[in-house]
Amino acid sequence: MGTPDFAVPALEAVADAHRVVCVYTQPPRPAGRGKKPRPSPVQQAAEARGLPVRHPATLKDPADRQAFADLGADIAVVAAYGLILPRPVLDAPRLGCVNIHASLLPRWRGAAPIQRAIMAGDAETGVTIMRMEAGLDTGPMLLTGTVPIGPTTTAATLHDALAAQGAPLILEALEGLAAGTLTATPQPEDGITYAAKIDKAEARLDWTQPAAEVDRRIRALSPFPGAFFDRGAERIKVLLATPVPGRAGAVPGSTLDDRLTVACGEGTAVRLECLQRAGKGPVDADAFLRGRPIPAATVLGGGAAEGTVTPA
Incomplete structure (x- = not known):
């Protein structure tokens, strides 16, 4: 059965x-x-x-x-x-x-x-x-x-x-x-x-959490339903990330470089390694950024308001 x-x-x-x-x-x-x-x-x-x-x-x-x-x-x-x-x-x-x-x-x-x-x-x-x-x-x-x-x-x-x-x-x-x-x-x-059964709301990434928790959530929901963030009207899944050194005072959800290193809570950060756009297959970060760069100081939708910030 x-x-x-x-x-x-x-x-x-x-x-x-x-x-x-x-x-x-x-x-x-x-x-x-x-x-x-x-x-x-x-x-x-x-x-x-x-x-x-x-x-x-x-x-x-x-x-x-x-x-x-x-x-x-x-x-x-x-x-x-x-x-x-x-x-x-x-x-x-x-x-x-x-x-x-x-x-x-x-x-x-x-x-x-x-x-x-x-x-x-x-x-x-x-x-x-x-x-x-x-x-x-x-x-x-x-x-x-x-x-x-x-x-x-x-x-x-x-x-x-x-x-x-x-x-x-x-x-x-x-x-x-x-x-x-x-x-x-x-x-x-x-x-x-x-x-408890996974609720859809849990899949939205909360960048205000420490990097270790963000990383575990990404891995726990990979590949389904897939943890995600929004950029404009686009919902992007993250299937794999790596905790990396952060920057004190950085806005959670802001990119610290142009390689998808994202600030998290408590001065920590994660580097997004594998992502997936709606209707597309999973790709590594380099392929994801090809033709659609995300510059440093971009704030990704999730645990902070989307937009841009002044780099620290």
């Missing part, structure tokens, strides 16, 4: 090692210029293997719940499915339902654990295999694995590392559960945090 790319490595690993009686995923969504319904990455991967796929819009219908129970599954593996599993579904498989969660529980329960871990400046995160219960990511833990978060880690690279780690970890958990050798451990009551 899963929907996005994150769940595909686990699906393929489980399908290689076990008999998958059915794959559940979110219904196809309109996508592309023609807005034609597009199957989820999990549906595409399942169909490529000839696995049966179901995509109910909810699991509230008694008929859908009964159809799930009638599968006679030993266990359900869940990874970023996107639907809440009601109690009858949780209880239907002989060994219950297990979830591949992209954090080291109880830190970052909820919808956006990858992004929140980077934003918060965590040094590491990981994958937790947990037994599912009615609460939000509250079930007891079966296995964990850690992944470091470095100074250049983005949501994209961390997503891929966690997805790759989840695949062998779920196989280890299934083997232990089948053999009766794996014991679930209750989550600690200390250290609980919630990874």
Whole structure:
């Protein structure tokens, strides 16, 4: 039971090692210029293997719940499915339902654990295999694995590392559960945090924050939805930046040179390395500035009023 790319490595690993009686995923969504319904990455991967796929819009219908129970599954593996599993579904498989969660529980329960871990400046995160219960990511833990978060880690690279780690970890958990050798451990009551869904307003860069926070926000939202600033009527995404020495007294959001070094709060600065205009692909700063220079002392829209300032 899963929907996005994150769940595909686990699906393929489980399908290689076990008999998958059915794959559940979110219904196809309109996508592309023609807005034609597009199957989820999990549906595409399942169909490529000839696995049966179901995509109910909810699991509230008694008929859908009964159809799930009638599968006679030993266990359900869940990874970023996107639907809440009601109690009858949780209880239907002989060994219950297990979830591949992209954090080291109880830190970052909820919808956006990858992004929140980077934003918060965590040094590491990981994958937790947990037994599912009615609460939000509250079930007891079966296995964990850690992944470091470095100074250049983005949501994209961390997503891929966690997805790759989840695949062998779920196989280890299934083997232990089948053999009766794996014991679930209750989550600690200390250290609980919630990874709230990313709000669109959070993607607007606030140059008044210190460079370290600006950098983490950029990396946490790269490539989607993409942190951004405005220049005139144009919205420009920033996909990668590097903290650099700033200049005391510089107006936050002002460019300190003609190479997109931008002043941030507390006398710090970031150099914008990879940017994206609307409808265009990502480019490095040199390509971005080619033909459209942004001179020093320009104030970029975000945490300060746009315009120009007198260089300090």
